[in-house]
Amino acid sequence: MSGPISLTHNKYYSWCRDNLFSSWINGIITILSIYFIYEVSSFILNWTIFEADFVTNFRGERIIDRTFCSKNIEPGQHGACWAIIIVRFHQFIYGFYPVEEAWRVNLVYGLLPFALVGIFFDNLPFRKYFIYFTFLFPFIGYFLLYGGIGLDAVGTSKWGGLLVTLFLGVTGILLAFPLSIILALGRRSKMPVIKTICVIFIEFIRGVPLITLLFTANVMLPLFLPEGVRPDNLLRALVGVTLFQSAYMAEAIRGGLQAIPKGQLEAAQSLGLTYWQSTRKIILPQALKISIPPIVNTCIGLFKDTSLVLIIGLFDLLGVGRAAVADIDWAKLHYEVYVFISLIFFIFCFLMSRYSLYLEKKLKTDNSN
Amino acid sequence: MKQGIITLEHVNKWFGDFHVLKDINLSVSKKERIVVCGPSGSGKSTMIRCINRLEEHQEGKIVVDGIELTGNLKNIDSVRKEVGMVFQQFNLFPHLSVKENITLAPIWVKKMPKAEAEELAMRQLEIVKIPEQANKYPGQLSGGQQQRVAIARSLAMNPNIMLFDEPTSALDPEMIKEVLDVMVDLAEGGMTMIVVTHEMGFAKTVADRMVFMDEGKIVEEASPDKFFNNPESDRTKLFLSQILHQ
Ligand SMILES: Nc1ncnc2c1ncn2[C@@H]1O[C@H](COP(=O)(O)OP(=O)(O)O)[C@@H](O)[C@H]1O
Numbered sequence: 001m002s003g004p005i006s007l008t009h010n011k012y013y014s015w016c017r018d019n020l021f022s023s024w025i026n027g028i029i030t031i032l033s034i035y036f037i038y039e040v041s042s043f044i045l046n047w048t049i050f051e052a053d054f055v056t057n058f059r060g061e062r063i064i065d066r067t068f069c070s071k072n073i074e075p076g077q078h079g080a081c082w083a084i085i086i087v088r089f090h091q092f093i094y095g096f097y098p099v100e101e102a103w104r105v106n107l108v109y110g111l112l113p114f115a116l117v118g119i120f121f122d123n124l125p126f127r128k129y130f131i132y133f134t135f136l137f138p139f140i141g142y143f144l145l146y147g148g149i150g151l152d153a154v155g156t157s158k159w160g161g162l163l164v165t166l167f168l169g170v171t172g173i174l175l176a177f178p179l180s181i182i183l184a185l186g187r188r189s190k191m192p193v194i195k196t197i198c199v200i201f202i203e204f205i206r207g208v209p210l211i212t213l214l215f216t217a218n219v220m221l222p223l224f225l226p227e228g229v230r231p232d233n234l235l236r237a238l239v240g241v242t243l244f245q246s247a248y249m250a251e252a253i254r255g256g257l258q259a260i261p262k263g264q265l266e267a268a269q270s271l272g273l274t275y276w277q278s279t280r281k282i283i284l285p286q287a288l289k290i291s292i293p294p295i296v297n298t299c300i301g302l303f304k305d306t307s308l309v310l311i312i313g314l315f316d317l318l319g320v321g322r323a324a325v326a327d328i329d330w331a332k333l334h335y336e337v338y339v340f341i342s343l344i345f346f347i348f349c350f351l352m353s354r355y356s357l358y359l360e361k362k363l364k365t366d367n368s369n
Numbered sequence: 370m371k372q373g374i375i376t377l378e379h380v381n382k383w384f385g386d387f388h389v390l391k392d393i394n395l396s397v398s399k400k401e402r403i404v405v406c407g408p409s410g411s412g413k414s415t416m417i418r419c420i421n422r423l424e425e426h427q428e429g430k431i432v433v434d435g436i437e438l439t440g441n442l443k444n445i446d447s448v449r450k451e452v453g454m455v456f457q458q459f460n461l462f463p464h465l466s467v468k469e470n471i472t473l474a475p476i477w478v479k480k481m482p483k484a485e486a487e488e489l490a491m492r493q494l495e496i497v498k499i500p501e502q503a504n505k506y507p508g509q510l511s512g513g514q515q516q517r518v519a520i521a522r523s524l525a526m527n528p529n530i531m532l533f534d535e536p537t538s539a540l541d542p543e544m545i546k547e548v549l550d551v552m553v554d555l556a557e558g559g560m561t562m563i564v565v566t567h568e569m570g571f572a573k574t575v576a577d578r579m580v581f582m583d584e585g586k587i588v589e590e591a592s593p594d595k596f597f598n599n600p601e602s603d604r605t606k607l608f609l610s611q612i613l614h615q
């Protein structure tokens with residue numbers, strides 16, 4: 001019985017000796033680092049969980065405003081006061097969406113994964129049907145969120161919080177995708193006019209900050225539309241976000257296109273395939289596959305950048321957070337609000353980043369056989 | 370000049386300032402097998418790539434089966450339907466299986482029903498002797514097998530003319546024969562072929578005519594017998610002595 005245990009013990013022991021205590025200096029650094037990690041993590045855990053308030057304070061009273069927070073009663077003794085998040089949870093997730101209609105948003109959140117799996121995993125059983133659903137989803141989602149036939153209409157001015165963040169992120173990325181393919185192909189076109197238009201578009205958009213684009217879309221869009229048609233703010237932001245994302249995605253895709261050997265197109269053409277057939281059947285499938293990791297990177301960037309829409313008066317997750325911080329009843333709870341928002345952004349971005357790593361690994365094994 | 374299935378008359382081509390093809394004249398008649406050789410950089414690939422318009426010539430006239438190659442896209446399409454091409458680097462589509470590589474063009478260009486195209490693909494794979502590889506991906510095959518798939522893929526479009534650009538140069542020596550055997554079968558079946566190759570054994574058995582190129586010009590054109598035993602130009606002699614003694 002003791003054999004295998006002492007063996008693993010020895011293995012850990014020698015690993016520690018070789019890597020952590022190989023010299024005096026290394027040993028001191030190791031001990032200091034362990035102390036540092038201990039201090040930081042115990043502080044974080046205490047602040048976020050063990051000494052924190054959730055629904056009630058340390059006296060057992062229900063927290064209804066900032067004066068009930070333990071840390072405001074006994075300064076220096078207590079951790080975070082999460083009650084602000086709990087009380088305003090609806091706002092963080094739905095904005096000003098009517099409470100009794102919130103199930104519609106939940107349904108959309110619940111359906112979203114089904115709309116995405118088909119795109120993300122090519123070895124999924126019944127993938128074809130998932131992809132059909134992906135194409136249907138924008139219509140279902142729009143109907144559920146906005147309302148119409150049979151459902152009460154909920155104007156986009158009532159949308160907010162995570163709903164706006166996800167709406168801009170997901171819709172922006174989905175709309176930007178086809179646009180970016182056209183831009184990337186156009187940039188490599190032999191036709192000078194098309195090429196110039198695409199180059200100017202991409203370089204212009206990459207050359208200005210997203211905020212400028214959002215302002216521009218906000219101010220300029222109404223000028224291009226017939227008088228009387230006033231697109232709502234969310235739609236204007238969506239236009240800005242989509243254009244922005246399409247330029248970055250186009251560059252990611254162009255990288256993939258450049259990696260495809262010239263012989264692939266020549267082989268396709270010598271078989272009689274037209275330019276569009278070769279592009280669709282031969283070039284794009286290969287180019288997109290290798291550009292997925294950089295595409296996902298641009299998506300992570302965009303998802304975070306959507307928080308800039310608060311500048312044009314939209315209440316996305318960050319916008320709702322700032323409103324919460326500004327509320328006199330709850331003032332000075334910045335840390336709680338920003339930590340919570342960061343955590344939500346982190347979860348989504350982390351998932352995307354893991355997905356991109358998964359793909360990189362998968363691509364490597366795909367190509368090596 | 371006698372009328373052939375392929376004629377090149379006074380063809381000139383430049384890459385920028387570089388004069389790559391200099392007054393090329395060549396006529397190939399139906400079922401004729403031409404072997405083109407010459408030093409690297411002499412313009413062999415460029416010449417045959419002009420025949421299916423992978424490269425554009427600037428001067429002169431190229432006519433394939435009665436269709437002149439000009440900027441006219443319809444003409445280019447019709448010529449590409451007549452002419453199959455096999456490349457040094459195989460250029461198989463790595464994301465498609467062997468069978469899909471072969472059925473792609475029949476399905477999309479000829480609008481052939483899928484089942485019929487698959488049957489056709491299997492027949493072509495029998496011809497190149499690797500039907501058992503149908504469901505593999507190019508990356509799983511040896512170089513010789515890949516090149517045979519590339520030949521099958523071209524043949525599936527039922528071309529009248531086949532162009533080969535150094536089809537065995539990228540292969541390990543032990544795989545060269547399996548590809549050449551397929552090409553010999555093809556030649557015996559009456560295919561019109563232009564083959565750029567330095568496989569002189571193949572040239573001697575198959576070629577009706579040898580074409581020797583150097584520095585963008587056709588230097589010598591002769592029957593294999595005359596070309597190998599009694600070449601006229603000094604450059605041909607030099608080239609042959611180099612290639613036969615390496
Ligand atoms: N796309 C191109 N642009 C510029 N020069 C080229 C191009 N393709 C080939 N060349 C040049 O043209 C010459 C002939 O090339 P090629 O026809 O490939 O010769 P070969 O096949 O006889 O070796 C070479 O000097 C080569 O460097």
Ligand SMILES: [Mg+2]
Pocket residue numbers: 413414415534535
């Ligand atoms: Mg060559």
